[in-house]
Amino acid sequence: MQIDFKKEILLEKKISDPDVVSVLFHEKKQVILRALMYEEKNIMDLRRELKMNPGTIKRHLDDLRAKKLVTEPHVVINKYGIKEKYYRAMARRFIVHLEWP
Amino acid sequence: MNKKGSKKQSYIHEALVDIRLSWRLYKSNFKVFLGAQIISILVFLFLTYPWEFSLSFYFNIELDRNYTFYQIRSLIGMFLILIFFGSSFGLSYDIMSGGDQFTELRGFFHYFREYWWQYILLSLLLLLGTFICSLIVGLFTVYEVFDPTSQGFYIILYLVLYNVMIRIFMYLWVSVLIENFPSLNYQGGIKNAFYENWQILRLNSKRIFSSLFLFFMIFDFPWIVLDILEISMRFIAIEKGWMWYLNFYESYSQIMFPFFKFLAQTVFCFLLAIPMLTLISTRIYNSLKLVNNKKDE
Numbered sequence: 001m002q003i004d005f006k007k008e009i010l011l012e013k014k015i016s017d018p019d020v021v022s023v024l025f026h027e028k029k030q031v032i033l034r035a036l037m038y039e040e041k042n043i044m045d046l047r048r049e050l051k052m053n054p055g056t057i058k059r060h061l062d063d064l065r066a067k068k069l070v071t072e073p074h075v076v077i078n079k080y081g082i083k084e085k086y087y088r089a090m091a092r093r094f095i096v097h098l099e100w101p
Numbered sequence: 102m103n104k105k106g107s108k109k110q111s112y113i114h115e116a117l118v119d120i121r122l123s124w125r126l127y128k129s130n131f132k133v134f135l136g137a138q139i140i141s142i143l144v145f146l147f148l149t150y151p152w153e154f155s156l157s158f159y160f161n162i163e164l165d166r167n168y169t170f171y172q173i174r175s176l177i178g179m180f181l182i183l184i185f186f187g188s189s190f191g192l193s194y195d196i197m198s199g200g201d202q203f204t205e206l207r208g209f210f211h212y213f214r215e216y217w218w219q220y221i222l223l224s225l226l227l228l229l230g231t232f233i234c235s236l237i238v239g240l241f242t243v244y245e246v247f248d249p250t251s252q253g254f255y256i257i258l259y260l261v262l263y264n265v266m267i268r269i270f271m272y273l274w275v276s277v278l279i280e281n282f283p284s285l286n287y288q289g290g291i292k293n294a295f296y297e298n299w300q301i302l303r304l305n306s307k308r309i310f311s312s313l314f315l316f317f318m319i320f321d322f323p324w325i326v327l328d329i330l331e332i333s334m335r336f337i338a339i340e341k342g343w344m345w346y347l348n349f350y351e352s353y354s355q356i357m358f359p360f361f362k363f364l365a366q367t368v369f370c371f372l373l374a375i376p377m378l379t380l381i382s383t384r385i386y387n388s389l390k391l392v393n394n395k396k397d398e
Contacts, residue, residue, distance in 0.1 A: 042200075042201065042202065043201040043202065043203060044129065044201075044202045044203070047203075054201065054203040055203070055205050058201060058203075073200065075200060080118065080122055080384070080388065081197070081384060081387035081388035081389075081390070082122075082197050082198075082202065082384075082387065083197070083198050083199065083200045083387075084200060084202065085200035085201055
């Protein structure tokens with residue numbers, strides 16, 4: 001699925017699902033999410049920036065995508081014929097609403 | 102510059118981009134290729150190479166000389182190597198077409214399971230080139246029209262025919278068939294892969310031949326030079342009477358030099374040449390597919 005990246009990123013997103021919150025508060029996922037808040041990046045960009053294993057980044061991104069914290073990748077085929085997937089955070093800020101019990 | 106000249110320059114430029122880009126992707130995925138190729142090397146050395154015989158020679162161990170067992174084992178090893186060769190193309194496909202420009206070792210086993218018999222078939226087809234050429238060269242060397250007493254002539258014949266002609270033939274053979282592998286990974290069917298390989302070759306033969314030529318010059322030519330140098334040195338030493346060289350060569354290095362050369366060639370081939378070949382051919386396939394798709398649009 002291709003996404004139109006010209007549309008503005010959400011300024012904030014409210015989260016109340018505890019499952020999503022647990023993903024959001026994972027330390028490494030937060031680092032990745034923060035890196036994707038102002039610019040769309042591919043895994044190789046993230047690897048260079050965060051000095052993390054690309055496989056680890058991929059798994060974290062999959063989790064973040066599953067919880068709708070990161071958008072579906074923007075797919076481009078560059079001039080060298082290589083497919084590239086660019087990821088971006090769903091919003092610039094996440095607001096957590098939790099009530100218990 | 103005329104149109105023909107600029108086209109030629111573009112082929113050279115594309116070939117250089119192929120090498121540079123593949124090298125960059127190879128470096129960033131080095132660990133995965135290393136893991137995959139170490140598995141291949143181990144299978145190659147332990148299943149296809151009769152290492153027990155070498156050990157029994159050095160350590161005086163009595164072996165049960167059941168050759169059928171070794172032959173079956175070598176055959177299994179050979180088939181595994183052929184599948185591993187094809188699976189390396191799967192890794193390159195993941196890198197170039199997966200979208201994330203990286204791959205993982207489990208991908209190697211995924212492609213192994215998915216396309217094992219297709220890889221055997223295609224790799225056997227590639228090997229058939231070496232077999233045909235060895236047969237032709239072998240027939241030439243035993244042809245009795247040459248003077249059998251002329252040692253120098255045979256050395257030159259060996260140099261020219263074996264080391265150069267076999268490589269040229271292999272270069273042409275590989276260039277003609279190589280796009281089958283990326284096409285198989287892309288389409289999933291061997292029939293379609295053959296058809297697409299033929300189509301790509303028919304429309305873009307110069308592009309494939311120029312990139313593969315560069316590949317062979319970088320990754321194969323140094324070994325040809327080494328082979329020629331080794332044989333020439335022996336020939337010159339015989340002619341000039343350099344006993345120190347002949348003594349050294351015939352004693353210590355008689356066993357060690359060919360062994361280390363074989364080891365170096367194996368490691369170089371598996372760790373560098375095969376991954377680079379898979380990346381280059383996948384890049385060629387992707388870029389040509391892109392061009393052809395654009396033409397269709």
